[in-house]
Amino acid sequence: MDVIEHDGKQGVTAPHAAWELGAALADHSVPVDDRDGVAVAQFLRMAADAWAAAKTEEATDRALERVRFLRLLESGAGVALHDAVNDARGSGASWAGVGWALNTSRQSAYERFTD
Structure with missing residues (x-):
């Protein structure tokens, strides 16, 4: 997984993490919309965390x-x-x-x- 550093803090890039999660959900027994929804939700959680971390500690x-x-x-x-x-x-x-x-x-x- 790609790790980035921003303002002295290390983290995982959100797009890469979402892609990896999507790949992990590639089990064909899970409907596509559900797999996509989980990957998007994970991406949004990571984006929200990054937003919040930039605003306050x-x-x-x-x-x-x-x-x-x-x-x-x-x-x-x-x-x-x-x-x-x-x-x-x-x-x-x-x-x-x-x-x-x-x-x-x-x-x-x-x-x-x-x-």
């Missing part, structure tokens, strides 16, 4: 900074998801395709992303 404050980071990420992801759906639709993707990507029905996707 106090344990309680670090825990709160991780929460804050993930809240900001959740909000930003919602905006980015709407943009991605609009791009997909603009490039010709069907609502059935959008529903598939969201792991929901075409009707649910349509209702969620149209005004």
Whole structure:
């Protein structure tokens, strides 16, 4: 696993760790969405830890900074998801395709992303 040093601290690079976790979950009995979800969650945990460590050294404050980071990420992801759906639709993707990507029905996707 790659180790980096930043401000005198050593750590594992988040993308590499997420890739290794994803590779470890390559067991075909686990659905792809579940494997991908676990790898993404691990990546986000590591990113939140790095964010918090850069903000403060106090344990309680670090825990709160991780929460804050993930809240900001959740909000930003919602905006980015709407943009991605609009791009997909603009490039010709069907609502059935959008529903598939969201792991929901075409009707649910349509209702969620149209005004």
